[in-house]
Amino acid sequence: MLLPGSVTDKFRGTFPQLVAAVSGTLSCVSDGMQYGWTAPVIPKLLSVDSPIVVTKDQAEWLETILMLGACCGLPLTMFLVDKIGRKGSLLASASTTLVAWIIIALAPSVEYIYFARFIAGMAGDTAFVAAPMYIAEMADQKIRGFLSSIIYLMMLTGVLLIYCVAPFVPIYVPCIIGVCLNTITLVSFPFMPDSPYYLLYKNRPEEAKKSLERLRPCGDVDAEIKDIAAAVERQKEEKGRPQDLVLVKSNRRALIIMVWLNGSQHMSSISVMLMNMHSILEEAGAVHISSSTAAIIFSAIMFCAAMSASLAIDNFGRRVLLVTSGILAGTSLGVVAVYFTLKNNGVDVLHVSWVPAMAVMCYAAAFKFGIGLVPIVLTAELFPAKVKAMGMTISDACYVGFSVISLQIYHQLKNRFGIQVPFYIFAVWCFCTVAFTIAFIPETKGKTLEEIQFILKGEDKGVKGTAQSNSEAYKNEGFEP
Template identity: 60%
Template sequence: MTVESVGALVKRTLPQIVAVLAGTLAAISDGMQYGWTAPVIPILLGPNSPVEVTPAQTEWLETLLMLGSFSGLSLTIFFVDRIGRKRSLLLSSFVTLLVWLVTALAPRVEYIFAARAFSGAAGNMAFVAAPMYVAEIADQKIRGFLSSIIYLMMLIGVLIIYSVAPFVPFYAHCVIGGALVSIELIVFPFMPESPYYLLYKNKPEEARKSLQWFRPNQNVEKELEDIKAAVQRQVTERGKPQDLIMVPSNRRAILIMAILNWAQHFSSISVLFMNMHVILEAAGSIYMANSIAAILFAVIMLVAASIASICIDKFGRRTLLILSSILTGLCLLVIAIYFTLKNMEYNVAAISWIPIVSVMLYACVFKLGLGMVPIVLTAELFPAKMKAMGMTIADGMYVTSSLLSLLIYQKLKDSYGMEYPFYIFSISCFFAALFTALFIPETKGKTLEEIQFILKGQKAPRKSVDSA
């Protein structure tokens, strides 16, 4: 692709880029919530804590975020189809704004408990509605890039909370998080709703205006007819919960997302995010302060994710997934072997740099594929009738696998040694690479309608303008 063609593509898709950026600003705030406990718990346990907190109470601060995500599953399914993708994102942002306000002013830790639970529910809704919205407005040539922006925003949030929270008054990071969602609440209402959703709700004229806004100076009639045909075909299919299992194409989609969401967390990402200080301390690494290591880890992830967002529409989903899974597995295998040698009382002082280097390499290779591609595929694989339910269940699997990975890590580490969970995480990555090679189709450059034919094992009747 030439420089001129890239420039022309950006100019042609600029309204889509603007809408996606406006609609995913709250993901920065969600990233701050996800990484919040690592820098904030030491503050809450310190002498200048704004509220009185016990060590036992701090353990609930991570758990309640996940439990809040679970509690929001049914509401997410209801809202994204009832009020739309756009309004669901705005509702999520409004709740998140209240969360930051309560957190900043909380007189007791119970208020923060409630805020964390509501934050989990709001984040769940955002991470379902945003990929749906993006996939349904995006030009197929940049759909992968636009779909990955939400993860880039989340990583920016993690970096912000790591870099800011330890060094400023407690309320300051809450002001930053609240300001971000406030900007989305001000700007995003001016963006159109997804034309896909509008046609799903039988609003053809509004869908035409929406598509014209996203495709300026283009004749949208052909694409509008393609979307209409796709929606009409998909909504005539059964849309009951059991159809995720009974319909072969839906079953294949939910299996793919179950394995990928499982693989993401069983590649140890949640474990490293929430226990990096403990892991590096156990490794005996003396080459970098833990706080600096955490910031560097987040920076490397953000850079790698940015590169992946550019490459995902060039090299394809499968290539990045396979390569990333293999390299991530190798990084974790090195960490496991190091801890094995250390626990066997070998002198590892001369190679104590290996764990921190492996962790930083992990940050790079994980986000090049395994940490980015699943969010893109989630929005591509489910048909219109099953999209809300399928994506929400996939998000539930994401939360479940996160909790299980943390539980397995703690149990094995405490009972047998630090190396055992990392051997399991490494094997999981290699399995993810094999599964991708054998079962996951390439969706690069395909319309949402064509992807459904691929999942059904059928050939699309004709090549059409992107209906997403």
């Protein structure tokens, strides 16, 4: 089927950007494999014929150590993306993950896997900060949302790949796949153009122009490079201290948005679903489905939903996807909560035992259509250059922190009051995200990064870097030009 003319026009002349985005995010497939690795591999490690002796307590730490690595990698990530750049950080991340896969494949004991998972968590954190920054700064605004969403598509591909492969092959086989993916990145990505924003920020205008010429073979490079230079110069004048994330109005608004959205990803129960799906379906009394099959179906549905959203995000906008996703995900979780309420109060629900399984799969589609995809797009759009590394790193820290909080809410409330209680909370959070989106989140579709900054300042108008507009902006934020 042919693409509509409008879609074809949107992608015309953007092939170099697409190649750069795919090359730079290919290692995110490997990061997705690391994220989903424990689900199919831990049962093998706990089996009698495991190649490595692993206890149940040690196996639980294999899940946690990845997130601990991500937490510990936050300061390093903030340093790297500014010091060696977005492109350099992605190459460093791919190199580290490649080493992690080699260690896992050759590990003689579980301690080696601990170390490998820890550095893989650090590398994954760097990749998921640097990749959105790189794409947002090099992409044309008409496809920026689509290209930014490739990051999550790559990660979901990795999760689906590990679920489909790992249960049926020796433990070292996924490691070989991970090594190959990162090797391709290390071979191809050095030849891709660097971020024009970053190059101008580092006072390398000639390199920035050459980079933009490669990315925009058919565009007006001279005009755009002037716009970018004006934006970078204005943002350089603004302070970049950590406290300015709170003190400056536009930064504060961006930070609040990203903290809420990153929290919403987990407080809408995605970690709970991924890590407890089998036990949830068993408690529901649903038709039996193996954990590996359920995981494959769940991740496949999320991938399809994310693919659809990535194609729609630059046509319908970020807000529409967030609102639609929040309503549908909240409704799906509400159905699960009501089902368990009836079941735990003695109501015969055997004839509708298929409902929770269907609701969980509907949730998978709804979640990845908006709440699970849009934050990665917005996170690199909302923060100005001066505080982008700090803002995105704090956002990433909130993402990690809320994953732990959501799991604790689920287990503690389930054990004390019943499984329906946490699902009511998760459903309500989804609807609160809808209200928050409508009231607080600006639409960034089709806007330049500079225009987005002025919208966040309360000046909803296109700005092209004129001296008068810049002067007014500085005064509004408490600065003098």
